Amino acid sequence: MQIIRGFRDILPGNIKLWQRVEKEATQLFSEFGFNEIRLPILEKTEVFARSIGEVTDIVEKEMYTFPDRKGDKLSLRPEATASMVRAYVQHKMYADDPVRKFYTIGPMFRRERPQKGRYRQFYQIDVEIFGVASAYIDANLIFLLNELFSRLGLTDLKAHINSLGCPECRPGFQKALLDLLESSKNELCSNCLRRKDTNPLRTIDCKNPSCREVLKDAPATLDFLCKECEDHFSIVKQALKQQKVEFIEDKTLVRGLDYYTRTAFEIQTTSLGAQSAVAGGGRYDLLVKEMGGPDIPAIGFAIGFDRLVEVMETLGKKVDDNLLDLFIVPIGAVAMEKGYHWSTDLNLQGIRCEIDYRGRSLKSLMKRADKLGAKYVLIAGEKEISDNALVLRNMNTREQISMGVENPVADIIEYIKKND
Numbered sequence: 001m002q003i004i005r006g007f008r009d010i011l012p013g014n015i016k017l018w019q020r021v022e023k024e025a026t027q028l029f030s031e032f033g034f035n036e037i038r039l040p041i042l043e044k045t046e047v048f049a050r051s052i053g054e055v056t057d058i059v060e061k062e063m064y065t066f067p068d069r070k071g072d073k074l075s076l077r078p079e080a081t082a083s084m085v086r087a088y089v090q091h092k093m094y095a096d097d098p099v100r101k102f103y104t105i106g107p108m109f110r111r112e113r114p115q116k117g118r119y120r121q122f123y124q125i126d127v128e129i130f131g132v133a134s135a136y137i138d139a140n141l142i143f144l145l146n147e148l149f150s151r152l153g154l155t156d157l158k159a160h161i162n163s164l165g166c167p168e169c170r171p172g173f174q175k176a177l178l179d180l181l182e183s184s185k186n187e188l189c190s191n192c193l194r195r196k197d198t199n200p201l202r203t204i205d206c207k208n209p210s211c212r213e214v215l216k217d218a219p220a221t222l223d224f225l226c227k228e229c230e231d232h233f234s235i236v237k238q239a240l241k242q243q244k245v246e247f248i249e250d251k252t253l254v255r256g257l258d259y260y261t262r263t264a265f266e267i268q269t270t271s272l273g274a275q276s277a278v279a280g281g282g283r284y285d286l287l288v289k290e291m292g293g294p295d296i297p298a299i300g301f302a303i304g305f306d307r308l309v310e311v312m313e314t315l316g317k318k319v320d321d322n323l324l325d326l327f328i329v330p331i332g333a334v335a336m337e338k339g340y341h342w343s344t345d346l347n348l349q350g351i352r353c354e355i356d357y358r359g360r361s362l363k364s365l366m367k368r369a370d371k372l373g374a375k376y377v378l379i380a381g382e383k384e385i386s387d388n389a390l391v392l393r394n395m396n397t398r399e400q401i402s403m404g405v406e407n408p409v410a411d412i413i414e415y416i417k418k419n420d
């Protein structure tokens with residue numbers, strides 16, 4: 001049997017990097033006052049359709065959607081923001097204190113064409129802040145991403161930022177864009193022709209060469225910003241400059257989800273080929289209200305966990321597997337019984353200890369100790385047991401000491417502590 005296309009097993013050899021990223025991220029989030037939240041991977045389809053947008057690639061083509069046994073239309077979540085907003089509104093979290101800072105980590109599902117950096121089940125590290133309209137929070141989130149990447153030793157990442165405006169200034173931009181699309185109708189692909197009428201902003205990232213040609217001189221939201229949006233964006237840029245966070249002002253960045261207003265950003269890498277976005281996010285000041293809550297601004301981002309780990313692998317970042325402290329070599333039933341209890345006691349006291357119960361010879365078990373990279377080996381052969389003299393060997397120095405059978409655990413710990 002084989003795994004589903006675009007789905008992956010993350011195997012023990014790779015998991016160390018995942019754990020390192022998760023540890024670093026959760027540590028940083030807690031320093032910056034975020035709380036974890038856990039959300040279901042399945043929601044009613046409307047949760048995503050209404051927030052991400054009916055006319056987006058994600059909702060139109062990529063969701064895993066199916067009726068449940070009662071006919072309710074459900075979807076595997078393609079991202080976390082929609083569920084986060086649903087939960088914030090459903091539990092009236094704003095009632096007590098509208099300002100909330102959350103993060104969540106977990107699998108998302110999009111039925112895209114699989115390739116390097118793009119999977120049908122992938123993981124996101126998602127961060128959202130509710131209740132703060134200030135531009136300093138936008139800068140703060142981009143700073144946070146930058147800080148995480150620098151703690152992970154990643155240097156080839158660049159923040160791209162843009163402002164997508166607000167309902168005040170969007171119409172001016174949309175009109176200019178529509179004029180262009182209308183006058184170049186004959187050169188547009190069928191998708192863009194349709195989107196011209198339903199969601200013109202989406203035409204801007206069409207990959208079709210003929211559309212690209214038309215849209216290379218497309219108007220930019222930045223050229224149409226109202227005074228408030230412009231001031232907001234200036235504060236974001238100014239704060240980032242003061243914090244020495246490098247960024248590129250990228251007027252072509254429109255993002256693939258419809259809920260954004262004002263600041264949108266992506267962290268891009270050059271080391272993953274086509275799938276260059278390692279993280280993306282932005283402000284979505286209208287969404288809480290659209291999902292049935294009060295008028296509360298919000299902003300967030302999601303890191304593509306798989307992609308981040310791949311960038312780290314490309315840059316040769318490794319976390320060594322845990323080496324074994326102690327390998328117990330038991331020969332015979334008595335040694336196995338005693339060894340079983342010693343090894344559990346040692347594990348409980350923080351010593352990484354393994355024992356082999358397969359009844360192999362001393363020679364083959366010593367080979368295995370080498371293979372596992374054990375720093376010490378405890379030899380409990382029949383003779384050692386009957387002489388009441390177990391042998392503890394330091395595999396580095398080849399030094400050997402002996403100890404009694406009754407309670408070797410304390411002696412082992414003392415010896416390891418002295419020698420480590």
Ligand code: HAM
Nearest residue numbers: 079081118119122277278279280281282300301302304
């Ligand atoms: P997004 O840009 O769709 O934004 O996804 C965020 C990140 O998830 C991407 O930059 C990418 O690294 C990763 N990603 C997306 N699709 C795949 C895939 N098929 N395979 C592997 N990685 C993938 C969002 O999802 C928004 N919810 C972000 C956000 C949070 N905006 C505000 N708050």
